[in-house]
Amino acid sequence: MLKSIPALTDFWKTLEETFFVLAPMEDVTDTVFREVVLSVSSPERLRILVTEFTSVDGLCHPKGREAVVHRLMVNSSEKELLEKSGTFLLAQIWGSDPEKFYQASRFIADNYHFDGIDINMGCPADKIVKQGACAALIGQNSLATEIIAATREGSSLPVSVKTRTGIREHITGSWISHLLSCKVSAITLHARTRQMMSLKAADWEQVKIAAEIRNSIDPGIKIIGNGDVENYRQGLLLSERTGADGIMVGRGIFANPWFFSIAPDERPVSAKIDLMEKHILLYALTWKDTRNYNILKRFFKIYVHGFEGAAGLRARLMESASAAEALAVIQRFRS
Secondary structure: OOOOOOOOOOHHHHOOOOEEEEOOOOOOOOHHHHHHHHHOOOOOOEEEEEOOOEEHHHHOOHHHHHHHHHHHOOOHHHHHHHHHHOOEEEEEEEOOOHHHHHHHHHHHHHHOOOOEEEEEEOOOOHHHHOOOOHHHHOOOHHHHHHHHHHHHHHOOOOEEEEEEOOOOOOOHHHHHHHHHHOOOOEEEEEOOOOOOOOOOOOOOHHHHHHHHHHHHHOOOOEEEEEOOOOOHHHHHHHHHHHOOOEEEEOOHHHHOOOOOOOOOOOOOHHHHHHHHHHHHHHHHHHHOOOOOOHHHHOOHHHHOOOOOOHHHHHHHHHHOOOHHHHHHHHHHHHO
């Protein structure tokens, strides 16, 4: 991607005022949804996007690679928007074997044009944690160090980490101190433990603790807070209160795809329907028959709510079995 800074420059160092990041989400932040969000966002508000998390085991296996590389796909139309807006795109990877992190990092650098690599050390899903990956790495200082070093060795791309505050209890102080000692470019802290999942409110005091520790160890490393950010203004206030450099937005985007727009949050029904139609068309064009159509259905509620007839329209869309059927439902609603 063409940027205003050289390709091998650590872009994190160019970010000054509070910046916002769209969180990586499984079966959500593919190239299609990233483009949809980017198309209605203000460049000064949305600075970083992240791919779905991609298994290093898969990337390092000839046959397994075929099953996971779609997570790293970037449409040409998304590339154009990224270049035009100056928004940065990270490839997020996960696993537990340092050697595979090295190989995956090298593969990504040799075959793609991402601005950085983010290591997932926070996903709380049982099936992932049982593999010793993601949230299972919290507190595993030696292994975390090896993984970060191997990832950095594999490419010249800046390396960041997304994590949580602990497993069963907060260990923010010791864990963040260790990650800072690994000289990553940025740390995103989801302000919950693994045990909290997303069931309890995020504890933003933990983000404040992380920022204060960063200030004493290495002020150049960015701290990004994540958890329960419902609107842009709230994100700015949380940044001011905690000292976080950036704010990551996850589920908040489901309530408002215009989250990062400078225009008012309220949109006419026609705008919501138009954006949903764009999403469906782009999804069909991008994935054709290679990805399950039902994945698309989780997005319908984003666009279809808060207006007369929304419940009925949403029900009919949920009954559709293809993009063509969904588009036909939209056409009938319009007429």
